[in-house]
Amino acid sequence: MSKRIHVSTTVNGDEADFLCDPRETLLDCLRDHLGVMGVKEGCGTGDCGACSVTLDGRLVCSCLVLGVEAEGKEVGTVEGMAAGEVLHPLQRKFIEHAALQCGICTPGILVAAKTLLERNPDPTETELRYWLAGNLCRCTGYDKIIRAVMDAAAEMREAS
Numbered sequence: 001m002s003k004r005i006h007v008s009t010t011v012n013g014d015e016a017d018f019l020c021d022p023r024e025t026l027l028d029c030l031r032d033h034l035g036v037m038g039v040k041e042g043c044g045t046g047d048c049g050a051c052s053v054t055l056d057g058r059l060v061c062s063c064l065v066l067g068v069e070a071e072g073k074e075v076g077t078v079e080g081m082a083a084g085e086v087l088h089p090l091q092r093k094f095i096e097h098a099a100l101q102c103g104i105c106t107p108g109i110l111v112a113a114k115t116l117l118e119r120n121p122d123p124t125e126t127e128l129r130y131w132l133a134g135n136l137c138r139c140t141g142y143d144k145i146i147r148a149v150m151d152a153a154a155e156m157r158e159a160s
Helices: 026-034 089-096 106-119 125-134 143-159
Strands: 005-011 014-020 052-055 058-061 074-076
Touching: 005 026, 014 026, 026 052, 052 106, 058 106, 089 106, 089 143, 106 125, 106 143, 125 143
Parallel strands: 005 074
Antiparallel strands: 005 014, 052 058, 052 074
16 A cells, blocks of 8 residues: 555635545545545546546546645635535526536536636637537536526626
């Protein structure tokens, strides 16, 4: 067994420390060591996007990143989107548009959509579909997801 390594990071704005095997993924570290359960494992190979998080603002599949790579970095997950009991506009619009079913893909899609809207607050539907192409949903057919994100983007532009 490998020597466990101490990692100091920030998760959703809160300082966090954990010990991990240097071969453990960030996905496993978030779930198993920090109890961040919104991050889901869909495939374990970076093909589905269910485990999408941000690492220093960059969208990554946490199943492809080692936990030790979070040292000194900011990790963002779906748990960090709401402000207390107040849902992020994307979360609200997903509910309003019924843009989720089983929920495995939803956290990753929300994190990916938020990352896009931070970079481009007025994406075209084509840009949005391209951006979310790495997030697979086996239940919804995507139309409700796209409508929810476009509606949230419009609301967020009006609010700013």
